[in-house]
Amino acid sequence: MKMHTNMLQDLMKKEHECHGGEGFIHVFRAFSRQGSPVQVDFIDFVIIPTGATIGRHRHGDNREWYVIINGHCEMLFGNQRVPVKPWDVLVNPPSGEHALYNNSGQDVTLVVFQVSKDGDSEH
Numbered sequence: 001m002k003m004h005t006n007m008l009q010d011l012m013k014k015e016h017e018c019h020g021g022e023g024f025i026h027v028f029r030a031f032s033r034q035g036s037p038v039q040v041d042f043i044d045f046v047i048i049p050t051g052a053t054i055g056r057h058r059h060g061d062n063r064e065w066y067v068i069i070n071g072h073c074e075m076l077f078g079n080q081r082v083p084v085k086p087w088d089v090l091v092n093p094p095s096g097e098h099a100l101y102n103n104s105g106q107d108v109t110l111v112v113f114q115v116s117k118d119g120d121s122e123h
Contacts, residue, residue, distance in 0.1 A: 041114040048073065048100065048108040056099040062116035064092040066100065071108030074101045 012026040041062065048054065048071075056076060066075070068088045074081045075090055076099040084090060092098045102108045 038115045038117055041116050043111065043113040046110050046112055048102040048110070050102055050105055050107065052102050054100040056097060058095055058097045059092070059114070060116075061094045062114050063094060064098075064112060064114045066090040066092070067111045069109040069111060071102070071106050072104045073108045074103060075099070076101070 011028045013028070014024045015027050016024045018025050018027075066084075066089070068084050068086050068090075070086055072083065072085050075084050076097070077090075077092075078097055081101075090098075100108075100110075
């Protein structure tokens with residue numbers, strides 16, 4: 001299990017005049033294909049309504065990342081349930097069992113993406 005609380009805020013860097021823009025932005029590149037033997041299998045934007053869940057499951061030899069954008073919920077890693085909140089980044093390891101439970105009173109919004117070694121994109 002790997003959970004990074006507010007990881008993005010801690011890792012963001014200032015980029016001045018991004019693509020000819022004005023001022024600066026804060027940016028963290030979570031993944032770069034350059035020099036990597038992995039591929040991005042998918043990127044999903046997800047809304048989980050109150051009371052809904054992503055069921056307990058596991059993947060093959062890949063990593064699935066959950067980035068919580070809005071709302072509070074619980075994430076299951078193996079047999080451990082942990083509370084998660086906006087800007088938490090959760091990394092589901094290869095063959096790691098996981099689930100997500102929205103037991104709050106509001107929708108949970110997140111981005112889910114999966115990376116695999118070339119040729120292994122089990123979903």
